[in-house]
Structures are given as structure tokens and as C-alpha cells.
Amino acid sequence: MATMYRDRAHRALRFARLNMLLVSGLAVIVAVVLVGYVGSAIINQDDARVGAFDPGLRPSRDHLLGTDRQARDVLAVLILSIPNTVKIGLLAGAVGLGIGVVLGLAAGYFGGLVDLVIRTVADVVFTIPGIAIMIIVATNIRTMSVEMMALIVASLAWMYPTRAIRAQTLSLRERLYVEVARLNGESGMELVVKQMLPNLLPYIAAGFVASVSGAILATIGLEALGLGPQGEFTLGMMIYWARFYGAILRGMWWWWSPPIAVIVVIFIGLLLASAGLDRIANPRLQRTK
Amino acid sequence: MTVDYIVKRLGMLLVVIISAISINFIIPRLMPGDPVQQKMDQMVAMGGTVGDVQGMVQEYRKKFGLDKPVWKQFISYWGDLLRGDLGYSLNNYPQRVSSVITGALPWTAGLLITAILITFVLGILMGAVLGWPTAPRGLRGVVPVFLVLHAVPYFLLGIILLFLFAVSVRVFPGGGGYSFGTALQLSLGSIADVLKHAALPALSIVLAGVGGWALGMRGMMISVLGEDYINLAEAKGLKQRRIFLWYGVRNTMLPATTSLAMSLGHVVTGAVLVEMIFAYPGIGHQLYRAIHAKDYTVIQGIIVVLVVWLAVTLFIMDLIYPLIDRRITYRRR
Amino acid sequence: MSPDVLQVKELRVRYDTYSGVVNAVEGVSFSVRAGEKLGLVGESGCGKSSTVLALLRMIKPPGRIVAGQVLLDGVDLLRLSDEEIRLARFAAISLIPQGAMNSLNPVMRIREQIVDTMRAHNGGKSRAELDSRVRELLQWVGLSDWVANMFPHELSGGMKQRVCIAMAISLKPKVVIADEPTSALDVVVQRRVMHTLERVQQELGASVILSGHDMGLMAQFVDRLGVMYAGRLVEMGPTEAIFEDPLHPYARLLIDTLPSLDRKGDFKGIPGVAPSLLNLPAGCAFQPRCPHAVERCSVDEPAWQEARPGRWVACHLWAEGRR
Numbered sequence: 001m002a003t004m005y006r007d008r009a010h011r012a013l014r015f016a017r018l019n020m021l022l023v024s025g026l027a028v029i030v031a032v033v034l035v036g037y038v039g040s041a042i043i044n045q046d047d048a049r050v051g052a053f054d055p056g057l058r059p060s061r062d063h064l065l066g067t068d069r070q071a072r073d074v075l076a077v078l079i080l081s082i083p084n085t086v087k088i089g090l091l092a093g094a095v096g097l098g099i100g101v102v103l104g105l106a107a108g109y110f111g112g113l114v115d116l117v118i119r120t121v122a123d124v125v126f127t128i129p130g131i132a133i134m135i136i137v138a139t140n141i142r143t144m145s146v147e148m149m150a151l152i153v154a155s156l157a158w159m160y161p162t163r164a165i166r167a168q169t170l171s172l173r174e175r176l177y178v179e180v181a182r183l184n185g186e187s188g189m190e191l192v193v194k195q196m197l198p199n200l201l202p203y204i205a206a207g208f209v210a211s212v213s214g215a216i217l218a219t220i221g222l223e224a225l226g227l228g229p230q231g232e233f234t235l236g237m238m239i240y241w242a243r244f245y246g247a248i249l250r251g252m253w254w255w256w257s258p259p260i261a262v263i264v265v266i267f268i269g270l271l272l273a274s275a276g277l278d279r280i281a282n283p284r285l286q287r288t289k
Numbered sequence: 290m291t292v293d294y295i296v297k298r299l300g301m302l303l304v305v306i307i308s309a310i311s312i313n314f315i316i317p318r319l320m321p322g323d324p325v326q327q328k329m330d331q332m333v334a335m336g337g338t339v340g341d342v343q344g345m346v347q348e349y350r351k352k353f354g355l356d357k358p359v360w361k362q363f364i365s366y367w368g369d370l371l372r373g374d375l376g377y378s379l380n381n382y383p384q385r386v387s388s389v390i391t392g393a394l395p396w397t398a399g400l401l402i403t404a405i406l407i408t409f410v411l412g413i414l415m416g417a418v419l420g421w422p423t424a425p426r427g428l429r430g431v432v433p434v435f436l437v438l439h440a441v442p443y444f445l446l447g448i449i450l451l452f453l454f455a456v457s458v459r460v461f462p463g464g465g466g467y468s469f470g471t472a473l474q475l476s477l478g479s480i481a482d483v484l485k486h487a488a489l490p491a492l493s494i495v496l497a498g499v500g501g502w503a504l505g506m507r508g509m510m511i512s513v514l515g516e517d518y519i520n521l522a523e524a525k526g527l528k529q530r531r532i533f534l535w536y537g538v539r540n541t542m543l544p545a546t547t548s549l550a551m552s553l554g555h556v557v558t559g560a561v562l563v564e565m566i567f568a569y570p571g572i573g574h575q576l577y578r579a580i581h582a583k584d585y586t587v588i589q590g591i592i593v594v595l596v597v598w599l600a601v602t603l604f605i606m607d608l609i610y611p612l613i614d615r616r617i618t619y620r621r622r
Numbered sequence: 623m624s625p626d627v628l629q630v631k632e633l634r635v636r637y638d639t640y641s642g643v644v645n646a647v648e649g650v651s652f653s654v655r656a657g658e659k660l661g662l663v664g665e666s667g668c669g670k671s672s673t674v675l676a677l678l679r680m681i682k683p684p685g686r687i688v689a690g691q692v693l694l695d696g697v698d699l700l701r702l703s704d705e706e707i708r709l710a711r712f713a714a715i716s717l718i719p720q721g722a723m724n725s726l727n728p729v730m731r732i733r734e735q736i737v738d739t740m741r742a743h744n745g746g747k748s749r750a751e752l753d754s755r756v757r758e759l760l761q762w763v764g765l766s767d768w769v770a771n772m773f774p775h776e777l778s779g780g781m782k783q784r785v786c787i788a789m790a791i792s793l794k795p796k797v798v799i800a801d802e803p804t805s806a807l808d809v810v811v812q813r814r815v816m817h818t819l820e821r822v823q824q825e826l827g828a829s830v831i832l833s834g835h836d837m838g839l840m841a842q843f844v845d846r847l848g849v850m851y852a853g854r855l856v857e858m859g860p861t862e863a864i865f866e867d868p869l870h871p872y873a874r875l876l877i878d879t880l881p882s883l884d885r886k887g888d889f890k891g892i893p894g895v896a897p898s899l900l901n902l903p904a905g906c907a908f909q910p911r912c913p914h915a916v917e918r919c920s921v922d923e924p925a926w927q928e929a930r931p932g933r934w935v936a937c938h939l940w941a942e943g944r945r
Contacts, residue, residue: 120304126551127305129599131558132592136316139580139588217442221562224444225580239445243566248448249463251456260445267440422683517724524678524719525739525789526711535738539729 022276028269032262036082047076048233059254066254069245078258080233085266088150088219088234093212095154100161100207105196107162108169119166122159130156131221138227145229149222153215160214161207168203172196206277213270220263235259295608302604309596313589314366318359375590380582386590389575394594396466397571400487401560404494405549411495412502413545417538419503420510423529432507438500443559447493447566454489461489464568490567494560505548509541516540543610550606557599627796627829628654628677628715633690635672635681635853644899646672646685648853651926654797654829661844661861662833663876667899669853670833671720674799677831678717679707694797713743716790718800718819722783722807726774732785733770736760739789759788763818780811787818791826798822799831804839816843837876841865849873852897852907855926859933869935871912906938914939 046052055071057063065074107118137152138144173196222228223236224243242248242256357365369376375386418424419432438446455463462468467482513519514537522536564573572591579587635647647669654660662670676687679699692699694714699707711717719725727735736756740747747755756770763784774782783803790798800819804812816839823830832844840847841861848858849872857870868874875892894911897903903910909919916938924936 120301123301124305124308127301127554127600127603128309129554129557129595131561132309132595133312133316135576135580135588136313136592139583139585140317220442221444221558224562225565225577227580239448243448248451248566249456251452253452256448256452260441260448263445264437264441267442268437271436271440517719517721518727520680521717521719521725521786521789522727522738524680524711524717525742526708526713527738527742528708531738531742535730536727540727542729 020276021272022280025269025272025274025276028265028272032082032266032269033086036079036086039079040083043076043079045076045080047073048080056252065258066252068241068252068255069247070241074255074258077233077238078235078262081235081238081259082262084146084229084232085216085219085235085263088146088153089212089216089266091147091150092154092157092215092219093208095151096157096211096215097161097204097208099154099158100211101165101200101204103158104162104165105169105200108166108173109196111170115166118162122162125156126159130218134218134222135225135227138222143230144227146232146234149219149229149234150215153218153222154211156218157211157215160210161204164203164207165200168200169196172199202277202280206274206280209270209274209277213267213274216263216266216270235263294611298604298607302600305600306597309600310367310370310593311363313592313596314363317585317589370593375593376586378584379586380579380584386586389587390572390590390594393570393572393575396569397560397564397573400490400564400569400571401494401557403487404491404560405498405553405556407491408495408498408502409545409549412499413506413538413541415499416503416506416508417510417533417541420507420514421533421537422514432504435500435503438496439504441497442562443493443497444562444566446497447490447563450489450493450496451566462486466570486569490563490569493563493566494556497559498556501552506541506545509544510537513537513540546606546610550603553602554599557595561595625656626653627656627695628831629691629693630673630677631691631693633673633676633692634688635669635676635685636688637685639684639900642900646853646899647676649926650690650850650853650855652848652855652858654831656796657823657827657829658846659823659830659832659844661840661847662831662850663835663837663840663847664850665835668850669899670850671801672853673850674717674801674831674833677797677799678711678715680717709743712739712790712795713793714795715797715799716793716795718783718786718790718798718803720801720803720805722786722803723779725786726782728774730773731770732760732772732774732777736770736785736789736792739792743793755792759792760785762791763788764814778811779807780814783807783811783815784818787815787822791822791828794826795828797829797831800833802834803832805834812839819843837880841880849876852902853899854907854936855934856908856937857933857935859930859935863933869929869933869940870908870937871914871939872908875913906936 050070050072053063053067053071053073055067055069057067059066063073063075065078068074068077103118103122107115133156134152137155141148141152219228219234220236220239223234224240226240226244228234228237228240230237236259238259239256242252242259247255373387375390378384378386378389415428415431415435419428441449451463454461462485464486466486467479468486518540519532519536522532527536560571561573561576563569564571565577568574572594576588576591578584579591630653631651633647633650634645637644637646650669650673652660662673664670672681672685675681676690677692677699679687679692679702681687687700690700694710699710699715702710726732730738733753733756736759737752740752740755753770757767760767760769765781765784765788769777769781769785774785777785786803798819803819804815807815819830819832820843822828830844832840834840844861846859847861847864848855849864849870850856851872857864857868857873859869864873865877868877872892879892892911897907897910903920905918905920905922906912906915906924909915912919918938922938924938926934926936929935929940
């Protein structure tokens with residue numbers, strides 16, 4: 001009845017809105033990444049060296065964001081930190097997603113025992129506070145690097161994609177065209193690659209955004225605890241050092257607030273993007289009847 | 290509630306605890322280098338040492354039987370754990386890890402439980418109202434604010450609040466669990482002091498959490514409002530308030546509690562970091578101090594407690610679900 | 623002939639969507655007599671659900687009722703205040719919903735849901751009175767007492783539908799609307815539900831408006847039938863008369879698609895597809911699918927007129943005296 005038209009209208013409306021969400025989310029992220037990479041090429045890297053200037057200067061024309069207590073230019077440190085944090089996020093997100101897609105496809109496609117094992121493991125890991133495992137690993141690593149950080153964080157970024165992909169694979173498997181392809185004699189692997197993967201793309205994209213943002217969140221937490229790569233510039237390490245030198249209680253807001261602002265902007269971008277992708281992946285008004 | 294259901298959940302609980310604790314045991318042993326040796330080197334390098342170092346080393350080696358084969362270590366590790374023995378602090382020998390934790394746990398538990406409850410109730414109410422079609426326009430303007438709050442990690446919000454209300458405007462203390470130099474007692478003044486110290490940490494958890502809850506709950510409410518039973522409730526001529534609470538909110542409670550359970554790990558992690566920011570004397574702060582001092586036994590002890598605590602909480606919630614939603618025992622996942 | 627309980631005049635429901643304005647109900651007028659069973663039949667998307675929901679003022683945004691009157695005993699429901707229409711719902715005019723499977727609140731016992739309906743209208747009754755009324759109602763629709771203590775997921779589809787009927791009659795309304803009440807049920811359950819509806823009309827004297835797409839079901843059940851197409855009534859009259867001699871080509875096609883004893887298995891579908899309400903053809907909405915369309919059909923929209931006593935139709939062919 002009329003619901004049909006209402007649905008169609010909602011879909012059109014949602015599409016406009018989700019495109020806006022996704023587009024604005026991606027725009028925000030791209031902007032931050034550009035500032036990081038282009039900025040890193042432009043600024044004088046020596047400004048971020050310990051003892052480059054006088055310590056603890058308030059923002060001025062020379063130092064737009066002032067200097068920290070190690071006498072580094074905060075703006076320079078900030079700009080150099082962005083690419084590393086982005087790198088950790090993307091790397092961890094990609095690794096986590098990779099694991100998630102393989103496990104999710106396997107669980108959903110093979111079902112039975114494979115599914116049971118993968119599902120149980122994912123459920124177990126879900127229940128363990130991620131930070132606990134990461135702390136155990138991180139405290140036992142001698143020298144932390146950006147890549148190592150990404151790997152540690154990735155080890156806990158695969159559950160969400162695994163679950164999502166598994167659920168979708170299951171429902172895809174029930175659908176007719178996979179059945180037809182199977183009747184046509186396509187083998188298991190062919191089926192997965194040719195028939196299922198393309199249909200899973202929106203979920204994979206959403207899973208990627210989710211693991212990237214989970215990875216960045218975890219990274220910043222670990223770094224703030226002092227478990228990050230000590231010699232590298234990252235947003236989390238900036239916060240760690242700011243706290244280490246008492247920047248908050250000393251009122252040196254120009255030191256700790258820029259990294260927080262950038263982190264919040266990144267998260268808002270990711271949130272918008274994932275909300276947009278979510279709506280492509282799960283058009284909720286697809287109600288039966 | 291069937292026996293089958295409880296047994297299954299109980300099994301899950303055991304698997305979680307056993308695997309987490311085993312990981313806790315195995316990972317340090319997989320890493321190159323001897324943590325005790327590392328610690329010793331560090332202490333020697335730093336010059337002056339605190340406490341009875343030799344005694345500690347002997348006790349430690351005996352405790353963990355580091356010369357014994359790994360499987361024997363594993364068994365005695367479990368034996369100790371089951372007796373509640375988490376060993377000695379590497380840094381403050383002969384302080385026991387368990388006493389570090391029992392001293393800190395009440396602070397964390399008090400802060401976390403209060404903050405989570407406030408967040409849950411506030412978030413659910415706000416989200417439900419936002420999902421209702423006749424929500425006040427002014428309230429809708431709050432959505433973007435929630436979106437931003439949702440995007441701020443707990444402890445970063447903590448930093449901002451700390452700066453705003455303890456540095457810029459000195460309304461609240463800058464850290465700790467109670468005023469330095471006072472003894473804790475059951476007096477009005479002491480309680481007020483503790484509350485004052487807990488206010489900002491709690492506010493960080495609540496503010497950062499409420500945004501996420503409200504947004505999630507709004508979504509759930511909107512999807513519940515699309516259900517046929519809401520339409521019929523309206524056709525029946527029920528009052529809006531009745532439909533809102535008993536047909537709307539009631540039906541979002543199950544997904545809401547499920548996502549509370551799912552997010553609990555996230556909340557605990559966030560709370561650990563918030564405690565660090567505020568030097569709040571709970572286990573998060575102890576963890577931070579232990580990481581700084583490379584006090585491995587304390588780190589591991591705290592991790593074990595966190596994991597067990599969370600797993601047990603989730604188990605209890607699993608048992609509560611069927612009381613909230615009668616369908617659940619019949620549903621198979 | 624009994625007097626009219628309900629008069630619907632020039633009802634128009636519109637959905638303002640982003641793809642355009644949808645006129646889901648376009649100038650529909652009809653009346654329902656006391657104790658009468660009236661059917662509204664048509665394909666999916668023809669506006670019958672919007673029509674019956676509009677009678678209860680249950681059209682939700684982006685839809686709204688833009689014009690018309692719904693007179694219940696002379697009172698225009700569309701002009702009532704929110705509180706007045708709330709009190710009228712179920713007390714004066716009630717609804718048996720389309721999706722009975724999902725129309726009961728999953729977290730409330732059946733008893734509470736029935737009690738809820740009564741409490742919303744006359745709060746003064748004691749708990750014991752309400753409980754005994756629930757028992758009475760359940761018995762009336764053929765359900766046992768213990769059903770009151772159940773949750774919806776513990777009942778079958780047919781049982782849920784009967785609970786819905788119990789709620790719909792709990793306040794003894796004058797008009798009961800059944801919006802495709804059997805669409806999700808199997809044939810045996812369908813029959814039982816229709817039988818219960820029959821009793822609603824006979825024993826309680828309520829008028830029943832039944833919407834649906836099943837011509838066969840209509841033929842067995844309703845006294846008068848309205849045929850809807852693209853948001854408009856195209857024909858209305860006594861059921862028997864329409865089946866014997868349909869005036870509108872669409873009504874004829876609907877009847878012809880029914881299997882009958884002498885034409886077993888010989889289904890004739892209606893050619894073409896139901897039109898998109900977003901993009902209606904000029905003139906008569908049915909003209910592109912109509913086997914008898916003439917030139918005028920694609921220019922003028924036919925008027926709604928009484929072609930014979932008690933028989934209304936909107937078709938140029940009829941107006942010109944040819945069929």
C-alpha cells in the first residue's frame with residue numbers, strides 16, 4: 001500500500017543524507033591527513049627537536065602554538081605527529097580488517113565447526129578488555145616502533161569485522177544467486193571470491209572504518225599510559241609528554257589541547273564516515289511486507 | 290531460564306577467564322629477556338634501590354620457580370592464583386600485589402559503578418526522548434553536541450575538564466581521591482571531600498558516555514517506533530506517555546542492556562585512563578604507576594583482576610537478560 | 623435501510639516525499655451503515671490502507687490528511703482535538719491491524735495489553751472488574767483464560783489475531799476496521815478469523831470495514847464492496863450486484879481473475895502493472911491497462927457518479943452508456 005511509497009521516499013531521503021555523512025566524514029579525514037603530510041614536508045623538522053627554542057613559550061607569532069617544556073615548537077610536533085598516528089590507524093585497521101574478512105568469510109561460508117570455533121574465539125576476545133592484553137604485550141616489548149604499535153593494536157581490531165562479515169556471508173549464502181552459482185558447479189573458493197566478496201564490499205568498508213577508529217583509540221590509550229613509541233612523534237605521545245611534564249596542572253593549554261583537538265576531529269570524521277557507510281550497508285527500512 | 294542456558298554461559302565465563310589468564314602467563318615468557326633481570330638492571334642503573342632487593346629476587350625466583358620447566362610454572366601459577374596469591378610487588382617488596390589491588394579496587398568500583406549507572410540512565414532517557422517524534426526542538430539541537438562528545442575518548446575529556454574546573458576555575462581538586470593529609474573517616478566532611486574528588490573523573494566518564502548512549506538509544510527508539518505494536522498502541526487510544534514508556538522504552542531495554550554489556554570493556558578501559566589523568570587512587574592509577582615503574586607483577590595482577598571482574602559482570606548480565614525479555618530463553622542465536 | 627454511522631467525504635491523503643508528492647487517497651467518499659459489512663478491495667498500493675488508517679487519523683508523517691470529512695454520527699473526526707481523537711479511538715472506532723504477528727507488545731502480558739486499552743478510556747474500573755472483562759473478551763473470541771498470562775511470542779499467529787480482535791471490541795465501538803486482517807495467516811486460520819469477525823458484526827451490531835486484496839474473501843463476507851485503484855474509488859455497490867454485473871472494467875478484471883468451478887486453473891492476470899502514484903497518467907488512472915479505453919479516457923478524469931440506484935462508478939464508458 002502507501003507504505004511502499006513511503007519507503008521509497010525514505011530511501012531517497014536517506015541516500016541524500018548518507019551521502020552527505022560519508023562525504024563530509026571522508027572530507028574531514030582527508031583534510032587532516034593532508035595537513036599532516038603536506039605540513040610535514042613544509043615545516044622545518046628541526047623545530048620539533050628538543051631544545052630548539054626556549055621552553056614553555058606561550059603562543060605567539062613566532063610559535064603559533066607556543067613551545068613545550070622540552071623547548072620544541074608545538075605546531076611542528078603536532079604536524080609531524082599526524083602522519084604517524086594516521087599510519088598506525090590505517091595499518092592496524094587494514095591488518096585487523098584482513099583477519100576479520102578471512103575469518104568472517106570462513107565462518108559464514110563453511111559453518112559448522114569452523115564457525116563455532118571462530119565465533120567462540122571472537123566472543124572470548126570481545127569479553128576481554130582489549131587494553132589488558134595490549135598492556136601485557138606492550139610492557140614486554142623492549143623498543144616500541146610505530147609498526148609494532150600498529151600490529152599490537154591490530155591484534156584486537158578484528159572481532160568487529162569478523163562478526164559483521166560472518167553475519168552477511170551467512171545471509172548471502174541463503175540467497176538465490178549463490179545457490180545458482182553452486183548448481184553451476186563453481187567451486188567454494190570461486191564462489192567466495194566471485195559471488196560474495198563484491199556483495200560484501202559495503203560491509204568491508206564499514207568494518208575498515210570501525211577497525212581504524214578502534215585502533216586509533218587503543219593506540220592513543222596505550223601511548224597515554226606510556227607504552228607508545230618513545231622516540232617517535234605521535235598524537236598520543238604528545239599527550240603523554242604533556243601529562244608527564246604536568247602541562248595540564250601548569251595551565252599550558254597550548255601544549256595538550258592541539259593533539260586533543262586533532263584526535264577529536266579525526267574521530268568525528270571517522271564517525272561520520274561510518275554512519276554513512278552503515279546506512280549503505282544496512283538500509284534499515286527494508287522491513288518485510 | 291533453562292539450566293542449559295546457565296551452563297552454557299558459565300562455560301563461556303570459564304573459557305574467557307582461563308584463556309585471558311593463560312595469555313597473561315604466556316606472553317611475558319614468549320618475549321626475549323628475563324623481566325626480573327631487566328628490572329634489576331634498571332634498578333642498578335638508577336643507583337639507589339628501595340627495599341630488600343636480594344630478598345625480593347630470591348622470593349621471586351622461588352615463587353615462580355624460573356628454573357623449573359614452563360609447565361610446572363604454569364601449574365604453580367594457577368595454584369597461586371586460585372589461592373588469591375598474586376605474588377609480591379617488584380618495586381615495593383615485601384608489599385603483596387593483592388594488597389595493592391584490594392586497596393585500590395573500592396575506589397575504582399565506586400567510581401565506575403556510579404558513573405556507569407548515571408550514564409546509562411541519563412543516556413537512555415535522553416536518547417529515548419530524542420527518538421520520540423515530538424521531542425522538543427531545543428533538545429534536538431543537542432544531537433551534534435552528543436556526536437562530538439561521543440567522539441572524544443574518555444580520558445581526553447578528562448584532561449579538558451581537569452583544565453577547565455581545576456586549573457582555570459578552581460572549583461574542584463586537581464587530583465587524588467581525598468585531600469592530602471586527611472584521614473578517611475565516616476564523617477560528613479570526609480564524605481563530601483571524597484565526592485568532590487570523584488566529581489570530575491565521574492563527570493568525564495558520564496559526559497563521554499552519555500553522548501554515545503543517547504545516540505545509540507535514539508536509533509533503537511526510532512526503529513522500535515516503526516514497529517506494528519507501537520502503531521496499534523496509538524490506535525488503541527493510549528496516552529502518549531504510556532506508549533513512550535511501556536511500548537517504546539521497555540522494548541529498547543534489551544538491546545540497550547546488550548550494548549551496555551558489549552561496551553563494558555570499552556568503559557573499563559576508558560575509566561582506567563581517566564583514573565590516570567586524575568591520579569585517582571583506583572586500579573587504573575596503580576596500573577599507570579606500575580607501568581612507569583615496570584612493576585610487572587603488579588601489572589599482571591591488575592590485568593587478571595580486570596579480566597575476571599569484567600567477565601563476571603558480563604556473566605551476571607547474561608543471567609539478567611531473560612528477566613528483562615522473556616523471549617530470550619527461547620531464542621537461539 | 624439502517625442509517626449511516628460513518629460518512630467519509632472527499633477524503634484526501636497526501637505523502638510529501640523527496641521523490642515527489644504522492645496522493646495516496648484522492649477524493650474518496652463513501653458511507654457505512656449501522657451493522658453493515660463494507661469491503662474495500664484493490665491491489666497493493668491502491669490506497670485502501672491509507673483510507674482506513676485516515677478514518678482513525680493514524681496517518682503518520684510524511685503523510686497527512688489534506689482534505690475531507692470523516693463523520694461518525696455527525697461528528698467530524700478530522701476536526702477533533704488530539705485528546706478527543708485519542709478518546710474516540712477504539713471507543714467509537716477501532717482497528718484490527720494488518721500485521722497481527724507484530725502488533726502486540728512483546729514485553730507485556732496479553733492481559734495487560736487488553737487492560738491498557740480499557741484503562742486509557744475509562745480509568746475508573748477496579749482491577750477485578752478489568753480482569754473479569756479480559757476473561758469475558760478472550761472467551762468471546764474463543765481463547766482460553768490462560769492466554770491472558772501469556773506473552774505474545776508464546777501464541778500462534780491466529781491466536782494473536784484473535785487477541786487483537788478482543789482488544790478491538792473491548793470498548794464496544796460502533797465501527798470496527800479490519801485492515802487486511804488475514805494477510806499473513808494460512809487459509810484455515812483465515813476462515814476462523816473471518817468467522818469471528820462475522821460474529822462481531824452479528825452479535826455486537828458493529829459495522830465492519832474490511833480492507834483486502836482478496837476478491838474471493840470479500841465475496842463471502844461483505845455486504846457492500848468498494849473497489850479502489852490508484853488512490854480512488856472506482857466502483858462501489860452491493861457485493862452481489864458487483865459480482866453479477868461489474869460496471870468498471872477494473873472490477874470486471876478483478877472478478878475474472880478469480881478461479882471458479884467451471885474455469886479451474888484458468889487464471890487471467892490483469893495486464894500491465896499497478897501505476898506509480900508518483901507518475902499517474904493523465905485522465906483515468908486505469909486507462910493504460912484498460913481493455914476498453916477510448917480517447918477521452920486519456921484526457922478527462924471520470925467523475926464519481928451514481929450510475930444506478932445504490933451503485934457508484936467512475937468510468938467514462940459507463941457515462942457514455944457503452945461498456
